[in-house]
Amino acid sequence: MTITISFHGAADTVTGSRHLVQLGGQRILLDCGMFQGFKVHRERNWAPPSPELLGADAVVLSHAHLDHSGWLPALVKHGFRGPVYASAATRDLAEVLLLDSAYLQEEDARRANRYGYSRHAKALPLYTRRDAQRAIARIVPLPPGRDALCGKVRIGFTPVGHLLGACAVTLALGPERLVFSGDVGRSNDLLMPAPQQVPDADVLLVESTYGNRAHPKDDAAAQLAQIISDTVQRGGSVLMPAFAVGRAQALMLVLQRLKASGQIPPDLPVYLDSPMAIEATALYHKHRRLLRVPAREADHLADGVRMVGDARQSMRLVRSRWPSVIISASGMATGGRVLHHLKAMAPIAKHHIVFAGFQVGGSRGARLVGGASEVKIHGEYVPVRAMVSQLEGFSGHADSDELMAWLRGLRQPPRQTFVVHGEPDASDALRIRIKDELGWKVRVPQHGETVEA
Numbered sequence: 001m002t003i004t005i006s007f008h009g010a011a012d013t014v015t016g017s018r019h020l021v022q023l024g025g026q027r028i029l030l031d032c033g034m035f036q037g038f039k040v041h042r043e044r045n046w047a048p049p050s051p052e053l054l055g056a057d058a059v060v061l062s063h064a065h066l067d068h069s070g071w072l073p074a075l076v077k078h079g080f081r082g083p084v085y086a087s088a089a090t091r092d093l094a095e096v097l098l099l100d101s102a103y104l105q106e107e108d109a110r111r112a113n114r115y116g117y118s119r120h121a122k123a124l125p126l127y128t129r130r131d132a133q134r135a136i137a138r139i140v141p142l143p144p145g146r147d148a149l150c151g152k153v154r155i156g157f158t159p160v161g162h163l164l165g166a167c168a169v170t171l172a173l174g175p176e177r178l179v180f181s182g183d184v185g186r187s188n189d190l191l192m193p194a195p196q197q198v199p200d201a202d203v204l205l206v207e208s209t210y211g212n213r214a215h216p217k218d219d220a221a222a223q224l225a226q227i228i229s230d231t232v233q234r235g236g237s238v239l240m241p242a243f244a245v246g247r248a249q250a251l252m253l254v255l256q257r258l259k260a261s262g263q264i265p266p267d268l269p270v271y272l273d274s275p276m277a278i279e280a281t282a283l284y285h286k287h288r289r290l291l292r293v294p295a296r297e298a299d300h301l302a303d304g305v306r307m308v309g310d311a312r313q314s315m316r317l318v319r320s321r322w323p324s325v326i327i328s329a330s331g332m333a334t335g336g337r338v339l340h341h342l343k344a345m346a347p348i349a350k351h352h353i354v355f356a357g358f359q360v361g362g363s364r365g366a367r368l369v370g371g372a373s374e375v376k377i378h379g380e381y382v383p384v385r386a387m388v389s390q391l392e393g394f395s396g397h398a399d400s401d402e403l404m405a406w407l408r409g410l411r412q413p414p415r416q417t418f419v420v421h422g423e424p425d426a427s428d429a430l431r432i433r434i435k436d437e438l439g440w441k442v443r444v445p446q447h448g449e450t451v452e453a
Contacts (some may be wrong), residue, residue: 016065024173034070034198060181061086063166064093073131089142089165100276102132160195161185184398197409204414208218208422220393225263236350243331244277269324273308332365350387356394416453417442
């Protein structure tokens, strides 16, 4: 049986996950993600959907992160009317993420028009909150272990850690199995259980975010404790740009443990300045049975954390001079309230900016981690004199060794493996490992390519 796959995203970069599968007379779009990072990639978000995407019979979301779900409102805006299948937790998180994404885009357009730093006569959002609401209404929650039917194709989910609700996707027609890994989590993740194994795949799409790297063996929590102690001692604050869903909750857990063990001052103020992260924290509590964290810790995840709800509170915090730890979104400093904190803190040497996750090439976070002496925020250049660190030990992605361990769990080699969702060097490094160590037929597809497998 022939399976046709068209790679509309995440084929030459780590974002914009969109893979259109034709199987058994059905067209199923695996993920509907937003491109992030370099401008040449971000501009793809503005291209109207092709007729084959609009005519898909269904969309299946592996998880809620915007690079996997964030283009769904644009697809619906242009006329997609099919069902969107996701796990229950993914559906809940996607509601928070998509509404926030739409709000930020509306605000960015408003600010650009007000201050005149758009190159367009009138800046417009990619989509509105109304578009996001219409997209969310199309999501059908599908529990792991229970399949949905799209024609004769069965759609199933297997939890793979990484994020609340994140799953690998299996499309099955008779004995034929296509498996999409989504984002595979770590075996020792702070919040999520180790990824479950998918036993069989005739065709496999596997992510490669960390396909060329192993996570450092250093104790990331101890490193963070040292950074906080040193910064507070010199009268500074620590700013932690964090993904509002997943990473913010993991960092709160780490900070609770560091306070309890006396590694950082127990009275040190910790702020969560992200309305989306506050909402997501409530969803982590709602779905706490999916976590690996003991119930007692899950119930007290946000104890002592000062939740910053409205914009006025946030601006007061921006002007604060008292040493503190501030967790704010977005995780790659591409938008959100963290930008106001960056503008205030980056020029001051006593502060420390800590990135606790992967930074897509071309993002503001990647430039900061790369040693930029200034960054552009809200149309103006801001000098960077604060210390900047990246702690990859907090990453929610499997590294190269963990990806290979997950692949070895398949009972038989797939007849074809495609390496996706990675920067070119990471994808090719994982391809080489799969070829040399497993002997599988494997390749890295190109953006816009259509293949038969």
